[in-house]
Amino acid sequence: MRIATWNVNSVRARRQHLLDVLASPDAPDIVLLQELKTEDAGFPSMEVQAAGYHALVSGQKSYNGVAILSRAKPVERLRGLPDGDGDSQARYLEAEIGELIVACVYCPNGNPIGTEKFAYKLAWMERLATRAEAILTTDRPAVIGGDWNICPTEADVWDERAMAADALCQPESRAAWRRMLWQGWTDAWRTLNPLPVPTPSLGYTYWDYQAGAWPRDNGLRIDALLLSPPAAERLTAAGVNRIPRGWDSPSDHTPAWCELAEAA
C-alpha cells in the first residue's frame, strides 16, 4: 500500500497535475492533500472519483484546506483538532481506511517569528500532539502525514544560516517535531535514509518560487509521513517524487510517499 502527501498550493490551479499524479503507474493508494485554497464546492470531486478515488474534503475559502483521497472508502473520524476555541482554519482531517487510521495535517507556517502567528503555530502543534497521543493509544496502524512546516534538522535544509530566522527552523518548532518522535512516531523517509545521508537534497519536498530555488536545488524537507509502531513495522520503502515540481506552473511542494506491506 502506497501513501503519499502533497501540498498542492491550490487544488484548482493544480487540478491537472493532481489528475496526472493519480493516473501515473505508481499512483498512491492514499493521497493526503494540503492547501486546497477553496471551499468544498471547488474541489474536483468528479474527476478524482473518475480516477478511482474516494475523497474526504475539508475546504476553506482562499486559505488552508485539506483532503484525504483513497481507493478504498475512507470513514471520517475527525474534522479539525479538538480544543480549537473557535479555530476556523481547515488544517486537520482524520479518517479510517480499513484498520488504518490516517490523519492529514497542514501545520501552521508561523512566520514571522515573534508574532501571534508563531504562537499559533506552537499552540496548534500542542493540540496535534494531544491528538497524536490519543491515536497511539489505539495500538492501530496509523499515519499522520502532511505539510509540517517544520524543517526537522539542519540536514533537512539547503542552508541553515539562510533560514536561521525562519519559523520552520526555530528550536521551538523542531522541539514540537521531536515530541512526535518521542511519543513513538516513526519518520518514514528519515528511517530509511538515516543520517548522515550522501545526498540530503533527495529528501527535499519544498522549493521556494523565488530566487531560483528549484533550479539551484535550494530546498527543504518539510512534508513527511509519521507512522505509529504497528504501521512502522510494515514500512518497506519511502521516497520523494520530484517530477511534479518540474512541471509547468507547479506547486512549490512535491509529493512524499511511503510503502507499507499488507497486514500479515
Add this chain to the structure above:
DNA sequence: ATGGTCGGGCTCCGA
C-alpha cells in the same frame, strides 16, 4: 544584488 514568485481575491494577504 537585502531582491525575487506564486495563488486567491481584490488594490493586499499568506506562503
